[in-house]
Amino acid sequence: MGSDLIERYLEHVRVERRLAARTVELYAIHLRTLAEKAAAANLPLDQVQTAHVRRWMAQLHGAGRESRGIALVLSCWRGFYRWLGNERLVDANPVQDVHAPKADRPLPKALAVDDAVRLAEHHDADADPWTEARDHAIVELLYGCGLRVSELVGLDARASTVARGWVDLAAGEAQVLGKGGKRRSVPVGAKASEALTAWLAVREDCAALEAASLRDPASAAALFIGRNGTRFSAQAVWKALRLRSLKAGLAAPVHPHMLRHSFASHLLQSSSDLRAVQELLGHANITTTQVYTRLDFQHLAKAYDAAHPRAKVRSETRPKAKATREPK
Known part of the structure; x- marks a missing residue:
């Protein structure tokens, strides 16, 4: 009877719900697992209870199944028993109140130091000098200051009472408006200052800037502008x-937040000053910043595995799935 119910349900999702063929295949696999577990417990599928489902989920978790995978299995089983309920074959859905274990928070993606430096030092010979100066300054500011892309595009070329943010090269700092309308000062390093100085020297050489200033003064006052003379958008960055990252020869394309992650991770690798990194990133809660300590552990573990004479034994025995996670 169990296999007949499963086949009827698969036909239902294939024909009436018009699910993709691959989705139906996955449903068949998950429901086959359900049937096997029910058979091992001498249970007809229509007599499965919530306690059984919880036990089976615990078994999947103990066998190393990831939280996301367990959630997909539960979703499939939940839909199956919902259909059985609509067909009046079960009185209640035993999966309704069962939830997958909370998934581990994924680690932010950060570049290796060598890759970050390669990107920062890249010169695009194919780009015109104006665009090259702007894009180089953008990379230096994102990586050198750890700015969010919204903070970067919100900067103006000079300080004013209406500016959301600006860079004071003489003081060597940037004033930015972060999340929640919170302002903070961020130091601007020598390389970023050099790149910004070069960009500001050619920024006015934009044919459309004067016309844009008359149409939309606030947009044209932006530190980073496009060829139309208006503020560079986050999407354009x-x-x-x-x-630029692909032209620099990096293996994967880089996005702005990856440079922010790299800034935090590389700073922690050198200083281990979590509070300072919290202030520089503008995090309201230090627990948000602590995720970068996990990246730092990855860096230390890789260095150990590469250099220590006993690392081979350790790397062979270290659980791969837990190597980047904090102990619970």
Whole structure:
């Protein structure tokens, strides 16, 4: 009877719900697992209870199944028993109140130090000097100051009472407006200052800037502008950075937040000053910043595995799935 119910349900999702063929295949696999576990417990599928489902989920978790995978299995089983309920074959859905274990928070993606430096030092010989100066300054400011892309595009070329943020090269700092309307000062390093100085020297050489200033003064006052003379958008920064990283020879395209993650991770590797990194990133809660300590552990573990004479034994025995996670 169990296999007949499963086949009827698969036909239902294939024909009436019109699910993709691959989805139906996955449903068949998950429901086969359900049938096997029910058979091992001498249970007809229509007599499965919530306690059984919880036990089976615990078994999947103990066998190393990831939280996301367990959630997909539960979703499939939940839909199956919902259909059985609609067909009046069960009185209640035993999966309704069962939830997958909380998934581990994924680690932010950060570049290796060598890759970050390669990107920062890249010169695009194919780009015109104006665009090259702007995009180089954008990379230096994102990586050198750990700015969010929204903070970067919110900067104006000079300080004013209406500016959301600006860079004071003489003082060597940037004033930015972060999340929640919170302002903070961020130091601007020598390389970023050099790149910004070069960009400001050519920024006015934009044919459309004067006309844009008359149409929309606030947009034209932006530190980073496009060829139309108006504020460079976050989407435009993403596109420019992606192209630049590929031209620099990096294995994967880089996005603005990856440079922010790299800034935090590399700073922690050198200083281990979590509070300072919290202030520089503008995090309201230090627990948000603590995720970078996990990246730092990865860095230390890789260095150990590469250099220590006993690392081979350790790396062979270290659980791969837990190597980047904090102990619970």
